[in-house]
Amino acid sequence: MENSSRRILDEIMPLISSIKGQISLLEDKLAELSVSSDSSSESDAGAQPETAAGNEENLFPEEETDQEYSAGPVALDVNDLMRDAGHLSVMDVLADREAWRKDRPGQPVKDVRSAISLNDRALFIRTLFREDPMLFSSTMEELNSADSLQSAVSFLSERFPEWDMESDAVYRFMMCIRRKVG
Numbered sequence: 001m002e003n004s005s006r007r008i009l010d011e012i013m014p015l016i017s018s019i020k021g022q023i024s025l026l027e028d029k030l031a032e033l034s035v036s037s038d039s040s041s042e043s044d045a046g047a048q049p050e051t052a053a054g055n056e057e058n059l060f061p062e063e064e065t066d067q068e069y070s071a072g073p074v075a076l077d078v079n080d081l082m083r084d085a086g087h088l089s090v091m092d093v094l095a096d097r098e099a100w101r102k103d104r105p106g107q108p109v110k111d112v113r114s115a116i117s118l119n120d121r122a123l124f125i126r127t128l129f130r131e132d133p134m135l136f137s138s139t140m141e142e143l144n145s146a147d148s149l150q151s152a153v154s155f156l157s158e159r160f161p162e163w164d165m166e167s168d169a170v171y172r173f174m175m176c177i178r179r180k181v182g
Contacts, residue, residue: 106179112143115176127169128160149182 109115116124121136129136139159146152156163156177163170 106175109179112140112176112180115179116173120172120176123169124173127167128163128173143177144180146181149178152177152181 106115125131125133125136129139139156142155143152146155
């Protein structure tokens with residue numbers, strides 16, 4: 001953790017030096033503008049102009065800018081920054097609706113059937129597969145040939161649009177599928 005914070009700090013320090021250089025250039029340009037505006041207002045006011053260095057406040061004193069950054073480890077997480085700013089990713093929205101997308105499914109399996117217990121099999125056939133064991137069997141074959149979770153979800157949503165994706169039975173079924181393709 002300390003090494004990653006140090007690495008990030010080492011990456012940021014050249015940027016800070018570059019910004020210091022740009023600020024110095026801007027201060028010089030500001031001084032030039034102050035001198036030219038003071039000389040044009042001299043004829044109006046009848047007073048002697050002060051030098052730019054005389055009325056210029058040093059916005060960035062050297063002792064302040066040269067201090068080493070020591071606020072502790074820097075932890076930058078893009079997801080946290082986006083969430084704090086009120087931006088939600090597609091996966092955040094889906095995870096809020098479908099808990100099976102973010103929960104850990106368990107050990108990977110080679111066949112979806114091996115991830116389903118006997119009790120769950122009876123539950124799935126009764127509630128999800130219209131009490132049709134052949135429909136369950138053919139669906140298992142299709143899901144075993146799926147190469148990704150997205151293709152499995154697309155297949156299921158086309159074949160079973162009536163499923164309530166937030167029900168307990170669907171949650172348990174999708175966790176079994178994730179063990180195979182997720």
